[in-house]
Amino acid sequence: MFQLVGSFGAAGNQPDRRSIDALAVLLVVAGPLALAWRDRWPLVAVAISLGSVDVYIGLGYPYGPIFLSVVVALYAAVQTGRRRATWLLAAAGYAGYAVASFVDPRADPDQGIVHLALVAGWLVGVLAVSELVRISRANAAERARVQQEDDERRRNAQRLALAQDLHDVLAHDISLINVQAGVALHLLDEHPEQARPALATIKETSRDALHELRAALDVLRRGEDAPRAPAPTLADLDALVGAVGAGGLDVQLDRDPLPAGLPAEVQLAAFRIVQESLTNVSRHARATRAAVRLRDDSGTLTVEVEDDGTGPSSTGREASAGMGLAGMRERAEALGGTLTAGPGPGGGFRIVAVLPHRTDELLP
Numbered sequence: 001m002f003q004l005v006g007s008f009g010a011a012g013n014q015p016d017r018r019s020i021d022a023l024a025v026l027l028v029v030a031g032p033l034a035l036a037w038r039d040r041w042p043l044v045a046v047a048i049s050l051g052s053v054d055v056y057i058g059l060g061y062p063y064g065p066i067f068l069s070v071v072v073a074l075y076a077a078v079q080t081g082r083r084r085a086t087w088l089l090a091a092a093g094y095a096g097y098a099v100a101s102f103v104d105p106r107a108d109p110d111q112g113i114v115h116l117a118l119v120a121g122w123l124v125g126v127l128a129v130s131e132l133v134r135i136s137r138a139n140a141a142e143r144a145r146v147q148q149e150d151d152e153r154r155r156n157a158q159r160l161a162l163a164q165d166l167h168d169v170l171a172h173d174i175s176l177i178n179v180q181a182g183v184a185l186h187l188l189d190e191h192p193e194q195a196r197p198a199l200a201t202i203k204e205t206s207r208d209a210l211h212e213l214r215a216a217l218d219v220l221r222r223g224e225d226a227p228r229a230p231a232p233t234l235a236d237l238d239a240l241v242g243a244v245g246a247g248g249l250d251v252q253l254d255r256d257p258l259p260a261g262l263p264a265e266v267q268l269a270a271f272r273i274v275q276e277s278l279t280n281v282s283r284h285a286r287a288t289r290a291a292v293r294l295r296d297d298s299g300t301l302t303v304e305v306e307d308d309g310t311g312p313s314s315t316g317r318e319a320s321a322g323m324g325l326a327g328m329r330e331r332a333e334a335l336g337g338t339l340t341a342g343p344g345p346g347g348g349f350r351i352v353a354v355l356p357h358r359t360d361e362l363l364p
Helices: 002-012 022-035 042-058 065-079 083-103 109-190 192-225 234-245 264-285 315-334
Strands: 250-255 289-297 300-307 338-343 349-356
Touching: 022 042, 022 065, 042 065, 042 083, 065 083, 065 109, 083 109, 109 192, 109 264, 109 315, 234 250, 234 264, 234 289, 264 289, 264 300, 264 315, 264 349, 315 338, 315 349
Parallel strands: 250 289
Antiparallel strands: 289 300, 300 349, 338 349
16 A cells, blocks of 8 residues: 555656556556565565566656565565575566666666666665575574573483482482381391381481482472582591491491592582492392492592492392493593493402593583
């Protein structure tokens, strides 16, 4: 409507041009009508808009807003990604416009070259602006896609870390409860007074397990806003060893003085590796003794857990410990370290984790 009304208004200021008639009206509305299909057939909209302008000018009708539909059609076609075809159609349309200006019976011969140069600059400007908008939108969409992938990667990493922590903590706690329950049942008949410590350990351990489970559910429900319990450190190893030892396993802890400022992620990985190792020993090794050794040498923390149990020959132990070993190995490799597991030199089973903790060796 604007293009049609504007053309009539422009005709009043150009008495030397041909008056608006039915054919002019048809040509003026052809472009806007074609724009209705610009999303589905953008090149068709460009071709009709340019063609109607060329014919309109070639017949000597007054200049006016008929060019507006060309601008919209070109912009829409570039945004859909039909860039090469749009530029080719624009060049063809300009060539048609040059021919139309030449055959225009009411053209001003003194302004022919200047007029064509201005139209060419206007056409290139429209296409250039359309390209800049397209590039800007594409860059914004790519940034949004990368940000979404990063967010999803962080969420997946958080879920994996949460699942690993739950496995380590719950497997350890439930294993400890199982061992202590067996001790309590054994003592109830003959020495009921000695069953109290085992029952107290069961109560404390189940309380810790429930606390860890609630914290994990809070993280799943509330995300980063959920309150976090302090992550265990190597200072908590004494309590861990004491809890495992209460189940009847003789655990010896031997560690070097650790450097000040040992990164929290290294301490957490070392603690979880010891925890999972002792859980496997208690559940599957049928061992009587286990040794935990921590050595620090030139920025590398070595964690070793060895037992005198049945070793890897126990099929049940291998199958049950499979996920735990994979999780321990992932923890070590996430810090740029290694983890090996296999038969001990004197029998039993041994796990050795090497965890670098120099700043330049830790992964980002």
